[in-house]
Structures are given as structure tokens and as C-alpha cells.
Amino acid sequence: xxxxxxxxxxxxxxxxxxxxxxxxxxxxxxxxxxxxxxxxxxxxxxxxxxxxxxxxxxxxxxxxxxxxxxxxxxxxxxxxxxxxxxxxxxxxxxxxxxxxxxx
Numbered sequence: 393x394x395x396x397x398x399x400x401x402x403x404x405x406x407x408x409x410x411x412x413x414x415x416x417x418x419x420x421x422x423x424x425x426x427x428x429x430x431x432x433x434x435x436x437x438x439x440x441x442x443x444x445x446x447x448x449x450x451x452x453x454x455x456x457x458x459x460x461x462x463x464x465x466x467x468x469x470x471x472x473x474x475x476x477x478x479x480x481x482x483x484x485x486x487x488x489x490x491x492x493x494x495x
Contacts, residue, residue: 400457401457401458401459402456402457402458402459403458403459403460403461404458404459404460404461405460405461405462405463406460406461406462406463407463409462409463409464409465410446410463410464410465413465413469413470413473416473416477417473417476420476420477421433421476424476428481428484431481431484431485432472432476432484435472435484436469436472439466439468439469439472442468444466444468444469445465445466445468445469446463446464446465446466446469447463447464447466448461448462448463448464449461449462449464450462471483472484
């Protein structure tokens with residue numbers, strides 16, 4: 393009967409692509425009018441509910457049994473953040489409100 397030795401897996405998360413963006417966004421939000429900040433908060437919640445805020449890529453290194461997870465902002469999150477940074481708050485509105493009606 394063969395005996396299996398203890399298997400240890402090392403796990404790490406790399407948030408370097410996400411944390412600076414979130415910190416910068418938090419700084420911008422603290423300076424916004426309350427109504428605009430609420431709009432941004434609502435937009436972030438919508439992205440979160442749609443699972444369209446941050447995506448993860450997992451890399452497994454078999455040689456040293458290391459799993460690394462990389463976190464990245466989604467394109468939707470980047471567009472929302474860009475709208476805040478460029479003060480294009482109209483881009484944060486739902487499309488039904490921001491797009492002019494066409495007849």
C-alpha cells in the first residue's frame with residue numbers, strides 16, 4: 393500500500409491592477425456632490441449585481457504547487473471610472489435617460 397505525503401498548495405492573490413483604481417475612485421468620490429456620488433454608487437452596485445465589476449484569472453504552477461489569482465477591472469468598470477475621472481457624469485445615467493429619444 394502506497395502512502396501519499398502531505399501536499400501543500402501555496403495560494404496568492406494579485407490585486408495590483410485593481411487596488412490603485414479603487415483607491416483613486418474613492419478619492420474622487422469623496423469630492424463629488426452627494427447626488428453624483430449616489431449615482432456612482434448605484435452604478436457600481438449594478439455592475440456588481442451583473443457580475444461585471446472585476447474578473448479573475450487563475451494561474452497554477454505545478455512545479456511548486458502555487459495557485460495565483462489575478463484580479464482585473466472589467467471594461468464596464470473602467471468606463472464607469474473614466475466617466476467619474478473625466479466628470480462625464482451623464483455617461484453614468486441609464487441609457488434610457490441619457491440617450492435622446494428618437495422619433
